[in-house]
Amino acid sequence: MNKLIKIGLPSKGRLKDESLKIFKKKNFSIKDSKRKYLSEIKNFSLNEVVFSHAREIVERLADNSLDLGISGFDLLKESLPGIQKKIQVFSRLNFGFANLIVAVPDAWIDVQTIADLEEISFEFKDKNTGKLRVATKYPNLTNDFLLSKGLTQYKIVNSLGSTEIYPFTNQSEIITDITSSGATLKANNLRVLKDGNILKSSACVLVSKKSLKDKNKKKTITSLLKKLN
């Protein structure tokens, strides 16, 4: 009989701080040390807290090495359909707000909508300079969105960070990225297209569907979620 539940929490940044706050607010004590990635909720039944990268939490919930966790809604939606169907969104949380958007250089004054972008993409094709390049950390969400809006002639450039400078360093022409206030985009001479909102994201509590099929685990998970809610 396996009663141990494994909880994944973000290992750094605001997502981690805000996640720990939720537990603290409900009088759950989690020992946190910067270098230690394993911990536990002291005053709750058998459990293990694993501090991981937010993206990894989604994958570990899908392969059931975690039972529940906190991660970004954007990261869940970016994962493959096979992963998403193994995870249940229990609740959206009141932090980690951000929008995934399509942004173009501010000086592209003739481009206000995705329909404009579609025309520009054919200009690139006709000029034989290659495809319009879209830098992003979210290739799946970007592809689904752009294709649904009629854009077909483009190429994804996978970015790991500082995506905002890609259009000005000849690494891409446009970007999709997460933004909360828009200040970084503005500082880097980019602007969001009028119909370029791909996804509204926030942190959320995610549960592995496989864990919910295990009676003992379900009981413990439900009890914890009730207390956190």
Added chain:
Amino acid sequence: MKSKKYSEALLNLFKKKGFKVKEFENIIESKIIIERSGEIFKKSLLSFEDDNGKNFSLRPDLTISSCLDYIKNVKRGIYKYAYFDQAYRRTFGKESLVRNQLGCEIIGSSNLQSNAEIINLIDQSLKKVIKYKTTIKINDINIFYALVDSLKLPSRWRLRLKRHFWRHDYFKQLIKRLESNSDLQKNVFELDKKSYFKMKKLKKDKMIAGRKINEILNRFEKKIKEPRSNINGARVAQIIRDFLNINCPLKNAKNELQKFEVKNKINLKLNQFDVFQLNLKNNNAMFSTNIGRSAEYYTGLVFEIYKKSKSFNLASGGRYDNLMQTLGAKTKVAAIGGAINYDNILKL
């Protein structure tokens, strides 16, 4: 085995008409397809990367394989391909990754005879092998393009409608947008006018993210000169919808289209199209303006063959005169081809 019996019989009939049965390479460089089709097709490719970071895919389609073979090995003149083999595509539902594809292509010929040759060959061979009566549906997508050119629309909208004709769902969205005039943003224009005057003072060939200042300003000016507020979007949308409902015997097609021209006060310049002179052996030939919208590479005549008693698709194909060049041919090479819907035939 039914599968082997049909494929052998069909390939033998193709061979008798001078088509050469070919086997193609299983793996192709993904770049060739992605550079052509963009990300839309990339999703369907079964790809992998080698140690040098080069991306390869299992062949997704045998028409593309025929073209690549022609570019590599034949290079010029007319070549008639026949094939029966497997193509591989990533699937998102319960469909199989492996598709049996049986087809034929005439590469290097642009004439009306080769159009009739492909359609008659596939249709007559099917009739002999599966022993069912068939109906052929014919269309020439250039007639749709002529319709779009004849309508009172901004040139940007004309291009948009032509480019997305093959994407059914998105095309419907476009028509709705056209109907409602919902993409006008006068307020945004006003804001950008300030930047426009600032940018006019800059060097015209300065590049901003892959585009010259000049290109940006020219397009901005074009947008201002071509506002959509003065077009009757609802009427244009209705004309397009009515056009896509035309379905009549091929022998009456020109007449039907002429009536459509008179009714809507447009000129489709029908004399430029040779689809009406197509010499088909099958008397059950229909003209349907709404077919041949499954692949973006079709450039002219398209056809679909059905089992006569049911609307059961047996084969489809069309002319693709620009595909070869986009796959790497140095000059334009006209081509037409068709594939038999083999899985459907096995269900008969």
